[in-house]
Amino acid sequence: MPSARGTLTWHPLASRLDLVAPTVAAAAGLAPGAEVASIDPELADTAAFCAAYDVAPEASANCVVVEGRRGERIVHAAVMVLAIDRADINKTVRKHLDVRKLSFMGQPDAEALTGMRQGGITPVGLPSDWTILVDAAVVAAGPVVIGAGERGAKLLVDGAVLAGLPGAEVIALALPR
Numbered sequence: 001m002p003s004a005r006g007t008l009t010w011h012p013l014a015s016r017l018d019l020v021a022p023t024v025a026a027a028a029g030l031a032p033g034a035e036v037a038s039i040d041p042e043l044a045d046t047a048a049f050c051a052a053y054d055v056a057p058e059a060s061a062n063c064v065v066v067e068g069r070r071g072e073r074i075v076h077a078a079v080m081v082l083a084i085d086r087a088d089i090n091k092t093v094r095k096h097l098d099v100r101k102l103s104f105m106g107q108p109d110a111e112a113l114t115g116m117r118q119g120g121i122t123p124v125g126l127p128s129d130w131t132i133l134v135d136a137a138v139v140a141a142g143p144v145v146i147g148a149g150e151r152g153a154k155l156l157v158d159g160a161v162l163a164g165l166p167g168a169e170v171i172a173l174a175l176p177r
Contacts, residue, residue, distance in 0.1 A: 002050070004059035004143040008037035010156055021149025023115035023125035030165055031124045034157045041151035044119045046083045049145075049154070057083040061144045061159070063121050064089075065110050068099030075099055076113065077131040078123045080138050080146070080162060085174035092173055093133060115149070122147035122155060123165055134162045135173040 013034040017025040020036060028034065043052045050057050060083040068075040075097050081087045094102040107118045114121055123132045123146070138144060141159040148155045163170045 002054050002056035002059075004056065004145060004156060006050075006053040006055035006145075008039070008053050008055075008154070010035040010037045012036075013155065019148060019150065019153040020155070021116045021120070021125065024122060024149035024155075025125075027125035031155070031157050031161050033161065034124070034155050036148055037154055037156070039152060039154055044147075044151035050083065055145055059141065059144055061138045061141070061146050061162075063123055063147055065105045065114065065121055066093065066102055067105050067109070068094065068097045068102040070099045070101075073099075075131065076105070076127070076129070077133055078121070078126055079133045079173060080123060081135040081174050082137050082141060082144070085135065085137065085177065087135070087173045088175045092171070096133065096169075096171060097131065116147070117149065117151050120147040120149050120151045120153070122149055123162055123168070124155065124157075125149060126167070128166055130167055132162070132165055132168040133173055134159075134168055134170050136170055137174060139163045139170050
């Protein structure tokens, strides 16, 4: 039966910092109780990951990074929603960030600014001036699987831990199912 732990072998994050991006390793203390598991990098995308490792999609959270502009002001943000949901980027996120134009960040910029690999970007270890928007359902979900900064690993954290990250804000982000 699918669960948050799936069929993976989990290790305390502090004992396997070699599996995560350097920026995630440097911020490991911000995610108390986090665990890490090695995965096949070809299976990092959510649907393939959940199917291959028997992880429940409702126990997996996706992170997308966006860039917004209003005049000369540029805002970078990470948006976290459960894998079974879609974030309301064009309305809720844009208005919350108070920007006129909002777009998904391209791979080269996302990787350069976060120090993480696309497909593994996570809110743990993002630059301190970024906003992290966490959907309320992620916070309430209990243990959730998120990226580890690299495509070859995943983190398991309590969703409430994400609400405590620097720059994190909890709001209703998901579009109605």
